[in-house]
Amino acid sequence: MMDAPLLHRDDPDKDPLVGNVKVTRQDWMNAALNVLKQGGVEAVKVADLAGHLQVSRSSFYWYFKNRTDLLNALLEHWQNTNTAAMVTQANAPARTITEACCNIFHCNIDTALFDNRLDFAIRDWARRSERVNTVLKAGDAARLDALTAMFTRFGYAPLEATARARVIYYMQLGYDNANLGETLEERLAMVPGYLVAFTGKDAAKHEIAAFYTYARKVAAHSAPA
Template sequence: MSDPILHRDDPAKDPLIGNVKVTRQDWLNAALSVLKSGGVEAVKVADLASGMNVSRSSFYWYFNGRTDLLDALLDHWERTNTAAMVAQANAPARTITEACCNIFRCNINTALFDNRLDFAIRDWARRAPRVNAVLKAGDEARLEALTHMFLRFEYPQLEATARARVIYYMQLGYDDANLGETLDDRLAMVPGYLVAFTGRVPTAAEIQSFASYARDVTDADRSS
């Protein structure tokens, strides 16, 4: 995994002012990268500073201490992963199968939903009751949104809750299963998954729309 690009190294980002070498977002991005690759124990201010070739003292322009940084990581997870899944569940759709395709986008597009960050937060939560409480609240918000997604299409309450749990826990575990699929293999399974999740047959147009989205995202990732 490549290191995150700092503002000073990316002309497309806002220019730095004066003697400032990195921004708060640079610190946060570096910490997110370490969190995902090495876990919360590896998120150390001195190591982050060394990796960005800046003084550790500059960290305190943006954060009160390591705990403040960890709080910012947790807040980032809530504002990205949880917010994205809730938004996708609430996105306009004409059918429940189209609505589920909106959820599938979370597993295709890491800019929308970062599975590796989700795994890192869950690992952290096993050892930190405070983080576990935040995690449970996030899970509840996602499941509530997914349940309402099924209720919009007139599924009975209990069935909507059950189907929401099935699609949610499958989405969480899909990447962790490390199936080694090609994109074509994965897309070939989508119609069957939709029938399993919803009890309804998707239209050819819905499958084509999702496949086009998945290929566009994959092509963009390869070219970046």
């Protein structure tokens, strides 16, 4: 079942979809991303999206040539959000390797920064499409290159930097998929130990405190009103 329409307008409740009111390209993208994450690429169908958005399917063609054009846009969105976010976080200013890893952890706490459900959906899609698999591999390579460079920046030898980059990357990818059922506080309690495992070093107390503050702020912001 699809969620309520994810409309781009500021207040869709006061701007109902009646008469000639049109949706934006972002509305179509939001609806398609929602379906992709919930039902996979096969569920992304123009007619169904139009029904969900309560508009004529003809309005879809104002923004996209066809369904393939929409799917390409979804793939590009993944590249410009998830992959770009992890690369950016790996290159973010940090005084120590443990602080740098905390920057990476932001991706696993903040879904506005890195959408794990979208990553899983793209990986599932890649099993069905060689073209998407090629794009996925390029994205993985870009992320791992950035993480390896991060460890190298803090003095790790090339082979060790590569190994540690792989450990932190693949562990973080699978963390949510493991469905551990942790509370936020249980997850945060493990952070100092994870940092030792990933870096071989103890994080400073102020680094841990800063990450805890960030994580709790994100959780409070995303909690239902």
